[in-house]
Amino acid sequence: MKGIYLDNNATTRVDPRIWTKVIPYLDELYYNPSAQYTPSHQVKEAVEEARRELAQLIGANPSEIVFTSGGSESNNTAIKGVALALIDKGNHIITTAIEHHAVLEPCHFLQKHLGFDVTYLPVDRYGLVDPDEVRKAIRKETILITIMHANNEIGTVEPIEEIGKIAKEASVYFHTDAVQSVGKLEVNVNKLGVDLLSLSGHKFHGPKGTGALYIRKGTKLHPLIHGGGQEGKRRAGTENVPGIMALGEAARLAQVEREERYAHTKNLRDKLERGVLENIPQVLLNGHPQKRLPNTLSVCFLGIEGESILMDLNFQGIWASSGSACSSGSLEPSHVLLAIGLSHEQAHGSVRFSVGKFNTEEEIERVVDLLPSTIERLREMSPLWQEGEVQLT
DSSP states (O other): OOOEEOBTTTOOOOOGGGHHHHGGGGTTTOOOTTSOSHHHHHHHHHHHHHHHHHHHHHTOOGGGEEEESSHHHHHHHHHHHHHHHTTTTOOEEEEETTOOHHHHHHHHHHHHHHOOEEEEEOOOTTSOOOHHHHHHHOOTTEEEEEOOSBOTTTOBBOOHHHHHHHHHHTTOEEEEEOTTTBTTBOOOHHHHTOSEEEEEGGGTTSOTTOEEEEEOTTOOOOOSSOSSOHHHHTSOSOOOHHHHHHHHHHHHHHHHHHHHHHHHHHHHHHHHHHHHHHHSSSEEEESOSSSBOTTEEEEEETTSOHHHHHHHHHHTTEEOBSSOGGGTTOSSOOHHHHHTTOOHHHHHTEEEEEOOTTOOHHHHHHHHHHHHHHHHHHHHTOHHHHTTOOOOO
């Protein structure tokens, strides 16, 4: 029987329609777009067309788009790039406790090696940061606010538009990691009020190794990769033309199909959520019940470890995750789940299901049929559940 993939926040299947756009640039149109002969000009124009498609997806000017290798590079470039460019002005950065490691680690780097001061704001039990706390945290040394648009583990969508207004009033650069929201939600950089925005192609049915950083015109940014003058001297290196072609097409398809994808994934997510909450006792919903990504369901099955659930589901051909794929090898509970107030035991009992455009209602029905017996069987073997100490909080 075909497996059921429910880990679309980790990565998505590449839309087959994209390959027809890519193949010519792996074959006859293999030229370097920076060269000066005629066929290279054709490749260069194709790169710029992809840039226009991506800019249109997020409401930006094409000149404000810099192609990268993905979300991690975009986040590192935004955070370190602003820090290096404004190091003489200030050394304070504001972020949250639930950011992706691709944001937290650059912040840690700046703290350790360059003496930056970073404020890690708390969130409420739904994973929402309070804009007033952002305002209170700003001081004269603050040069950057970096807060994710939507959380990769629990799906909570942050009040970015409100925070954008606060940042603008204080004349502080504002960056958002929109890796999980671009392609799933309507994202417009001007409406959000951000100066920098990170995105990654493999989160919306493009290939891995493709991404971009939006940099608002006039934003001071020190490049991290030095060399040639590609990407307006903001990111050196010969362009990954096939990847850029794929990213541009993925952006075009995401814009055309956004409403359809939203409705489809939300319907499947809600169907799965109802099946879980109505048929399995002692379950906690992680994240905000309404203000979240349409495709994401994070739940805590009390009295049992999530890893045991995932292993059992894996044997049944159902593939989900315990949270971020980037942290899957860690024995520590999710920092996101701890930040929203879960205990270590509850955090370890959480599972994230994230659906995508290729999932079907039949697949969700199969999961809903199998999951209750799986949880019941594993709880019977769980010492914590047998002790009868598990209670909803």
